[in-house]
Amino acid sequence: xxxxxxxxxxVLDMTRVLAGPLSTMLLGDLGADVIKVERVGRGDxxxxxxxxxxxxxxxxxxxxxxxxxxxxAADLASERDRATVMSLVATADVVVENFLPGTLxxxxxxxxxxxxxxxxxxxxxxxxxxxxxxxPGYDFxxxxxxxxxxxxxxxxxxxxxSGVALADLVAGKDxxxxxxxxxxxxxxxxxxxxxxxxxxxESARAxxxxxxxxxxxxxxxARRWGNAxxxxxxxxxxxxxDRPVVIAVGNDEQWIACVRALGLTDLELPELSxxxxxxxxxxxxxxxxxxxxxxxxxxEWLRALAAANVPSGxxxxxxxxxxxxxxxxxxxxxxxSVGGVSRRPPPRLDxxxxxxxxxxxxxxxxx
Numbered sequence: 045x046x047x048x049x050x051x052x053x054x055v056l057d058m059t060r061v062l063a064g065p066l067s068t069m070l071l072g073d074l075g076a077d078v079i080k081v082e083r084v085g086r087g088d089x090x091x092x093x094x095x096x097x098x099x100x101x102x103x104x105x106x107x108x109x110x111x112x113x114x115x116x117a118a119d120l121a122s123e124r125d126r127a128t129v130m131s132l133v134a135t136a137d138v139v140v141e142n143f144l145p146g147t148l149x150x151x152x153x154x155x156x157x158x159x160x161x162x163x164x165x166x167x168x169x170x171x172x173x174x175x176x177x178x179x180p181g182y183d184f185x186x187x188x189x190x191x192x193x194x195x196x197x198x199x200x201x202x203x204x205x206s207g208v209a210l211a212d213l214v215a216g217k218d219x220x221x222x223x224x225x226x227x228x229x230x231x232x233x234x235x236x237x238x239x240x241x242x243x244x245x246e247s248a249r250a251x252x253x254x255x256x257x258x259x260x261x262x263x264x265x266a267r268r269w270g271n272a273x274x275x276x277x278x279x280x281x282x283x284x285x286d287r288p289v290v291i292a293v294g295n296d297e298q299w300i301a302c303v304r305a306l307g308l309t310d311l312e313l314p315e316l317s318x319x320x321x322x323x324x325x326x327x328x329x330x331x332x333x334x335x336x337x338x339x340x341x342x343x344e345w346l347r348a349l350a351a352a353n354v355p356s357g358x359x360x361x362x363x364x365x366x367x368x369x370x371x372x373x374x375x376x377x378x379x380x381s382v383g384g385v386s387r388r389p390p391p392r393l394d395x396x397x398x399x400x401x402x403x404x405x406x407x408x409x410x411x
Contacts, residue, residue: 048074053071054077055139056129057081058143063215064141069113073112074383077405077408080113080115082118083119084119088106107377111390112388113390114395116132117393133162141167144171166238170219170243172245174245183209187205188203194266210251211248222242258275275319277322277325277329279292283337289358289359292356296318298354299319301352301354305348343358373386375389
């Protein structure tokens with residue numbers, strides 16, 4: 045039998061684009077019943093973010109973050125549709141939304157009132173730049189303003205964003221964590237404490253982790269290192285005879301194992317025996333490894349490094365990485381990252397609307 049720890053939990057998903065839908069998909073992967081409320085006619089913005097589209101006309105972007113959900117199309121300006129949504133709120137465990145401040149209140153949907161009325165309800169607001177900001181939250185803008193682009197890219201090149209929308213992804217996972225924590229403590233929490241607020245900007249700044257701490261401790265501005273590491277050497281990309289590899293030496297024992305695996309025992313020197321010494325001699329170490337690694341194909345070096353337990357890997361294409369995932373599907377996406385289960389494909393717009401409007405949560409089949 046499938047292990048679904050959130051079986052029976054009711055989640056009303058009033059989000060769109062990426063961070064919110066990702067957070068609710070994770071809850072759905074773990075067994076929650078998730079109803080996705082979408083705009084009439086258009087649905088989630090990402091339904092149109094293509095090509096590519098599948099044979100049903102659904103965009104790959106939308107499919108990637110909306111499995112294990114049911115779809116209800118609702119016009120929140122309509123009294124009838126708003127009443128349907130509020131009836132779902134009344135018996136939900138969690139509401140997740142990413143509307144700009146004041147938007148839902150003007151439509152007659154007030155988080156504070158709902159939390160006062162329903163003592164077990166958790167309400168999660170996901171914003172771009174904080175509880176009171178009306179700036180729309182787009183990942184690219186957040187990556188720029190949160191310091192990420194200033195430290196990403198070639199040292200002498202221009203600032204570069206991540207290849208995936210990581211600010212959205214981090215915020216979505218932060219939201220899921222915060223929701224689960226709020227659920228654990230909801231019996232002891234006041235209404236205001238059951239209103240969880242996560243922002244892309246705050247999640248992105250927090251995700252600077254050691255880069256931020258380096259700047260805090262040293263007082264020196266962080267800079268771009270390309271495929272190298274500010275604090276570790278060697279910890280970067282190298283070119284072999286046929287394709288690039290990465291070597292990630294994380295401690296002094298791995299350093300000795302690395303130089304022996306590469307046949308560079310002339311680097312077993314006192315001044316290079318510690319990471320601080322290798323940092324001080326970064327160019328010398330990197331030049332020696334570059335000259336050695338270019339002599340043979342990647343597969344040969346990776347076998348030698350693996351035998352020595354040195355962290356290393358080949359730079360794979362996306363299709364190669366997907367092959368490693370095993371259960372990836374064109375319909376339901378990549379396997380769950382939280383040990384969950386793909387039980388339902390992403391819904392078509394308003395696919396379950398008629399049943400939900402008639403029966404509410406009771407329209408959803410029991411697992």
